[in-house]
Amino acid sequence: MPNYDAHVLSGVVTYPLVVAIAGFLSSKGVPFELSTMALVIGYTLYVLGADLPDMDHPNALIHRGTKPIVSVLVGGATYINLAGSINVGEQWLNTAVAWGIAVAAALVAWYAFTWMMPKHRGIVHSLLFAAVYGALAFLLVEYGLDMASGEGLYVGFAAFSGYVLHLLLDREVSLL
Template sequence: MANFNTHINVAAAAGGVVSIVGLGEGWLSISQALTTWLLICIGGVLPDIDSDHAKPVKALFTALAVGSVVLVVTHLKPVPATPFLLLIGFSVFLSVRILGYKVFAKFSVHRGIYHSLLAGAFFMSITITLCHYALQANPVLAWGSGIAIAFGFLIHLTLDEIYSVDIAGARIKKSFGTALKPIDFKNPLNSVLMGGIVAALFFISPSPSPFVDWLVK
């Protein structure tokens, strides 16, 4: 499998090409081009969140914890007194960063469900719904963000499969087929549960029609 530096470098290069083309053709503004590049980079390392001790995993849960604090605090009505507000924020951060990470590490297996096309759809659907409902992004931006994440995710899986083939030695490594797979065949229940979540998230997502109209105009 490809290492972290390879994944992030290839994702960054691919994201740069997409962003530059989008900017040059007038499809994206400068801020949108930068956001697209960043999302593709994030998608490019997301499949390795099932590596319990990987730096990207810890960084991801730290970011999730901070984001959760912001969402909770900004939606508290009425706003409590400062000491209670700090206590709530601190509690949310610790719950997501420590407890959430521990639970995730316990139930995740490297090269398991998160190295699958279903997981790509999972992160894509999460991105779309979060952008639309939490960040109040319009359908075009929401779907564009989700597709950028999915594109980076697909780059990661493809790289891992490419590295599973030893061209010089004319052999296929044992890891072949463990990355670019539709679902996790070893844990079908996990795949069914994730598939249900994906279906539910796409059901509540905004219609992709505005994005399609923007894409073909």
């Protein structure tokens, strides 16, 4: 099975093929918008997707890189939701207590991330998860970045394609 370098470098070098396919589909009526920003975001999520299915392996670089990001995001989101609602005294103490609770949530997320991951080459190595990744990319672009729907569709397609590239390289393409 290919390693990290093989997956990521395959994503790096095959992206022009995805651009060509999207351009062809666009010429046939698929409403992709291949703006410069969509192409750059698409490239990023395509290459990330080329290794993302291995996040279910605790020793994989993508797993070790994703776990702290998830933990920090959970901690940050917890703080944002608590800020202003903690009242144990002075403002500096309220802020420190809110961050203490946020750090506890981040620690829970740290350990839950690995605990909740299914077995390696399980459901995360599936077309279902490729579709979920593509849908999340679309939502990020259209609603998170407030870009055009056609740009979101293209980025979702690129993300999905990168994820599928990983599955093809592993020679393990399954629906679920």
